[in-house]
Amino acid sequence: MPTVQRMTIWALGLSSIVLISVSCYPTHGLAVEDFDTVVTGYVPANDFTKYRTFFMPDTIIHVDKETSQIVTRKYDALILSTIATNMSNMGYTRVTDTLVSDPDVRLYLAVTATTFETYYGGGWGGYWGWYGGYYPPYYGGYYGSVSYDVGALAVDMLDRRVVAGGKTGAIVWGSTLSGLVGGGISNSYLTGKLNQMFTQSPYLATGATK
Amino acid sequence: MKKPLLIAAMLMLTTSGVWSQQYFGSVYWSVATPTGQFRSFVNETSVAGFGLDVQWWASDHVSAGLVLGYNVWSDVYRGVTQQYKINDLQGAVNGTQVHTVNSFTLMAGGRYLFGGSRDVRPFFGLAAGAVTSAQALEVSLVRFTETNWHLGVAPSVGLLIPMSFNSMLDLSARFSYGFPSGQALYNVSQNTISFWSINAGFTFGN
Secondary structure, three states: OOHHHHHHHHHHHHHHHHHHHHHOOOOOOOOHHHHOEEEEEEOOOOOHHHOOEEEOOOOOEEOOHHHHHHOOOOOHHHHHHHHHHHHHHOOOEEEOOOOOOOOOEEEEEEEEEEEEEEEEOOHHHOOEOOOOOOOOOOOOOOOEEEEEEEEEEEEEEEEEEEEEOOEEEEEEEEEEEEEEOOOOOOHHHHHHHHHHHHHOOHHHOOHHHO | OOHHHHHHHHHHHHHHHHOOOOEEEEEEEEEEEEOHHHHHOOOOOEOOEEEEEEEEEOOOOEEEEEEEEEEEEEEEEEEEEEEEEEOOEEEEEEEEEEEEEEEEEEEEEEEEEOOOOOOOEEEEEEEEEEEEEEEEEEEOOEEEEEEEEEEEEEEEEEEEEEEEOOEEEEEEEEEEEEOOOOOOOOOOOOOOEEEEEEEEEEEEEO
8 A cells, every 4th residue: 555545544544533532522511500619627626516606797798899899798698597597406506796695606707709811812822811910911812711700608617715826716617618600599509508518517516416 | 641642643654654564553442431449530431532553563463562542531520528638627628520530551562363364353462551540630610630650551352354455443342450659639548540441443554
């Protein structure tokens, strides 16, 4: 068989199989919700069974102006009530006036959100940028950009009697619900994620529940 | 990671002009399924893979040469809760995880073929060399990766079916095993890689 013909057959055969394989590369069709995570952390040395009462403000803190532009307060009441219900289920009694009764732990809720922008393109233009940063599009053209909002709700449990790093008032448990800020969020979805914070933190149960 | 395959492909194309009758090469599509503990990280059969064998005839029944391949597995797991421990802090992460493993096979191997050159030729083969495992675990926008090279072996059985004077249909089944190396991204004591692959392609040469 002539060399050129053999080379052609090889090239066609190899490229066909490579193309078939690459076209089969799995894409999972991830939804916005697939980028949400619930992260919890605690200090194992801390004894949660001794706790009985908690305090939680009736406001969720927005950490900056950008956060307020991205995240509405539409779900604040739902978030606060769901957290309170879970704490109650864990055996905690809510204290509303810290001047009257000093709670064992205090919960603080805060939201932060920011917009990321990713540039894509060819030539020298393919690089990552961060909205608000100092990565202007240079080195030739880029084809476009994709921006997405990323946000997080942080719930921190603080015990003013615990000393950590030489300071009183250590965070003994913390949780973060984070991901892409999408428009398709529902009450049941959000409730499920908030409940998950406590489902994966069974050690939070006070002695009152045992 | 794609460099070895690129080099192999270029080598094959640039040397094809000087190939004589004692050489043959196979290019094939590879469907692979993980086995053993590797399956606990990616539990899916992947159709994304291909391979390339370049063989020299040592005799009428024995060939030896290079066995190159690429396979990728990727699976999504929703609602996974994974425990973690960092220094004095413990906790858990719940969310959707995407597990991906890219694997390259770079081995030397041979085949023993039964029958004559114009017959349907069953064969068995054995290859040894290196197999890579590039594991990636993605949770939300965070990606953890772990890449290791393993010493590996890959026995195989197959069939060459003549199609025309210089080409044959190449069907084979291969078991690839990479011995323990490095650390895994998932909870196993030894990081190995093992998978079965069914390969179908064409052999050119004589």
